[in-house]
Amino acid sequence: MKTMIALGFEGSANKIGVGVVTLDGTILSNPRHTYITPPGQGFLPRETAQHHLQHILPLIKSALETAGVTPDEIDCLCYTKGPGMGAPLQVSVVVVRVLSLMWKKPIVGVNHCVAHIEMGRIVTGADDPVVLYVSGGNTQVIAYSEGRYRIFGETIDIAVGNCLDRFARVLTLSNDPSPGYNIEQLAKKGEKFIDLPYVVKGMDVSFSGILSYIEATVVEKLNNNECTPADLCYSLQETVFAMLVEITERAMAHCDKNDVLIVGGVGCNERLQDMMRTMCSERGGKLFATDDRYCVDNGAMIAYTGLLEFAHGASTPMEESTFTQRFRTDEVHAIWREKKASAGINGLKEESN
Amino acid sequence: MCTLSTFLRILCEKQDLICNVCFFITHNFDFICSDLEVDFGSDENASIVYAALAIDKELQPDKVKRQMSVANGKLSVHFEGVEARFLRASFSAFVDVLTLATKTIEQFGQGMDS
Numbered sequence: 001m002k003t004m005i006a007l008g009f010e011g012s013a014n015k016i017g018v019g020v021v022t023l024d025g026t027i028l029s030n031p032r033h034t035y036i037t038p039p040g041q042g043f044l045p046r047e048t049a050q051h052h053l054q055h056i057l058p059l060i061k062s063a064l065e066t067a068g069v070t071p072d073e074i075d076c077l078c079y080t081k082g083p084g085m086g087a088p089l090q091v092s093v094v095v096v097r098v099l100s101l102m103w104k105k106p107i108v109g110v111n112h113c114v115a116h117i118e119m120g121r122i123v124t125g126a127d128d129p130v131v132l133y134v135s136g137g138n139t140q141v142i143a144y145s146e147g148r149y150r151i152f153g154e155t156i157d158i159a160v161g162n163c164l165d166r167f168a169r170v171l172t173l174s175n176d177p178s179p180g181y182n183i184e185q186l187a188k189k190g191e192k193f194i195d196l197p198y199v200v201k202g203m204d205v206s207f208s209g210i211l212s213y214i215e216a217t218v219v220e221k222l223n224n225n226e227c228t229p230a231d232l233c234y235s236l237q238e239t240v241f242a243m244l245v246e247i248t249e250r251a252m253a254h255c256d257k258n259d260v261l262i263v264g265g266v267g268c269n270e271r272l273q274d275m276m277r278t279m280c281s282e283r284g285g286k287l288f289a290t291d292d293r294y295c296v297d298n299g300a301m302i303a304y305t306g307l308l309e310f311a312h313g314a315s316t317p318m319e320e321s322t323f324t325q326r327f328r329t330d331e332v333h334a335i336w337r338e339k340k341a342s343a344g345i346n347g348l349k350e351e352s353n
Numbered sequence: 354m355c356t357l358s359t360f361l362r363i364l365c366e367k368q369d370l371i372c373n374v375c376f377f378i379t380h381n382f383d384f385i386c387s388d389l390e391v392d393f394g395s396d397e398n399a400s401i402v403y404a405a406l407a408i409d410k411e412l413q414p415d416k417v418k419r420q421m422s423v424a425n426g427k428l429s430v431h432f433e434g435v436e437a438r439f440l441r442a443s444f445s446a447f448v449d450v451l452t453l454a455t456k457t458i459e460q461f462g463q464g465m466d467s
Contacts, residue, residue, distance in 0.1 A: 097405035
């Protein structure tokens with residue numbers, strides 16, 4: 001039997017991506033395009049959707065050509081059902097519906113958060129880790145238990161990536177390639193640690209107060225030469241990452257798991273990876289992390305997760321191929337993780353061909 | 354009005370489609386767009402676009418209503434709104450996805466150039 005192939009579409013935030021993957025996790029192609037706003041500005045739903053409208057069709061062409069795959073060879077079309085911004089999400093789903101009707105291929109709607117987790121697991125080989133999912137829209141500590149990815153801790157207001165992005169806007173740092181990357185580079189030159197609020201509430205974290213504090217005091221501090229922008233980047237990273245490491249460690253103790261997987265856009269920050277690695281090694285565990293090719297939103301993660309679900313007999317009927325701005329990680333029934341007894345990764349028997 | 358007609362001109366020029374749109378205000382101060390008509394040349398393509406776009410309901414059904422139908426290879430879309438601004442927002446968003454669906458058929462449908 002030939003390996004199954006999926007075409008996946010991701011467009012829930014400021015990146016539009018199309019990926020082609022096979023069921024064993026091989027990525028045949030994964031082009032994406034990022035909507036980059038001028039320094040000091042964030043991305044808004046309507047403008048972001050316009051960006052996606054312009055780039056999605058060329059990306060499909062490029063994904064199919066690079067992969068060397070024709071529409072006939074594709075087994076299913078996967079798209080991000082949510083969570084994310086409505087208008088950008090709609091761009092992917094409309095294209096997927098049209099392609100499904102023309103090519104007569106089934107559709108699979110995928111949860112964006114679960115897709116990050118599955119991509120992280122297949123790329124790193126982490127079997128059953130505690131997952132820290134950190135991006136511009138989400139901050140969650142997740143562990144698998146009885147058919148679902150359960151949220152053990154999360155932000156009670158804005159995401160850590162949102163806090164970093166908006167901090168970058170205060171300093172008018174460039175958004176190219178991403179605000180977080182530029183903060184990380186500048187933080188390496190930081191020398192002085194500025195005390196910032198440290199807000200962990202039980203298993204949850206909060207970032208909006210830290211951001212307000214910086215917004216309220218940063219201009220004065222910089223003008224009085226009390227600190228440099230680099231010091232602020234350094235201090236903010238140390239503070240928010242320490243908070244994340246703390247709640248992750250608590251989740252590990254709670255679930256009795258020793259390994260950590262970091263996914264999501266903020267997950268490619270090497271300082272966060274270093275801090276987490278130190279904590280894991282002290283507990284006798286291991287850190288699994290990936291670089292920006294897999295951490296940052298991409299089409300392949302949607303394709304792979306959709307294909308896992310499809311291979312276990314599930315798909316989304318046309319009339320149910322909707323999208324939604326709110327779609328929690330624990331709403332998804334992770335059917336592909338339940339049939340572990342039949343051996344092989346993700347409950348699938350190894351193909352021998 | 355300017356943005357709407359610009360959208361339609363782009364739509365018409367790019368895809369060589371026929372669109373007839375007129376706006377008028379009824380006694381109830383309802384704003385009506387009757388009708389956006391796009392000729393796809395075949396019922397098959399018109400139905401694909403219909404099926405792909407009918408799934409997403411209007412976000413504010415109490416403010417804007419949208420009705421679609423397919424006949425003679427044409428997709429007709431009728432809008433009604435309680436205020437011009439709701440009608441305009443809804444219409445403009447719809448034209449964007451309609452254009453996207455049409456381009457997708459052109460580029461990836463049968464006779465796809467490869």
